[in-house]
Amino acid sequence: MLKFRYLFDNPDLMRTLLKNWDYDEDSEELFQYFRISANAIYPLRIQGEICYLCFSPVSEKSKENVLAELAFLDYLRSQGYPAMKAVKSRRGEEVVKKETSWGDYYASVKRWTHRDVIDWIEKTLDVLGLDQEPMRELALLRHEFDRLTITQDNYGLIHYNFEPDNVFYDESNQKCSVIDFDDAMYHWFVMDILQALEAIRDEMELDDCSHQQAKFLQGYLSVCDINENLLKLKALFNRFARLYQHTRVARAIEEHLEDEPDWMVGLRVKLERLLMETRLDFGE
Secondary structure (H helix, E strand, O other): OHHHHOOOHHHHHHHHHHHHOOOOOHHHHHHHOOOOOOEEEEEEOOOOOEEEEEEEEEOOOOHHHHHHHHHHHHHHHHOOOOOOOOOOOOOOOOEEEEEEEEEEEEOOOOOOOOOOOOOOOOOOOHHHHOOHHHHHHHHHHHHHHHOOOOOOOOOEOOEEEEEEHHHHHHHHOOEEEEEOOOOOOEEHHHHHHHHHHHHHHEEEEEEEEHHHHHHHHHHOOOOOOOOHHHOHHHHHHHHHHHHHHHHHHHHHOOOOOOOOOOHHHHHHHHHHHHHHHHHHOOOO
């Protein structure tokens, strides 16, 4: 999640960045359907096809993080999966860095490994000056992950946010498409599996949950040979997910803005409650 100051719709900023691409005039009607979370995402049309402008402040994302997203999409397409493809700008760039009146912005992806995430967590926790529980949890995770074996079969680029609302099913051709790759990183594949299984449990009806989890696991294992010993380390990987979420939420709500709207006040209360809950889990 971006810092609260970046969660507002800024159509002028969006249009400033969009000038780097040739797009259809009738895209205006689509701009109202934006989404801002880890990135700002606006739909548009280019030569009649729906595309998405995705951007974030340089202070919020590393260029490598954005390049990693494009690498993940390239891999999916190479495997025959219906994934998005980068549309080059007028200057032939897949990633544009732009100085604007609102600061420097770009949309990029990087090779984002679990070690990069752990380093980012440590740096962020240090800046936030939180209590020692998250730092102790981080030290434990770093130690335990360093003991695990990394091979081509058990480790690679994962989606990380492979939950039901990021998967769309096209009934006409009976195919699924996946969106929201901005959390992609290099990690053990079991991390991807456990995140997805938990999301299915949280969002599906109880009667259908076990069936959907089994189907997902069957599909994932059909293309990826997961070591059963890694699956037994469910608690360890879940601790990583909790700490990563805890750190990102703490960073997002760190600053208080003047005259925050009601929806932001409500969101802050919800996220502060989440921080308290995850803190209680540290060390378990």
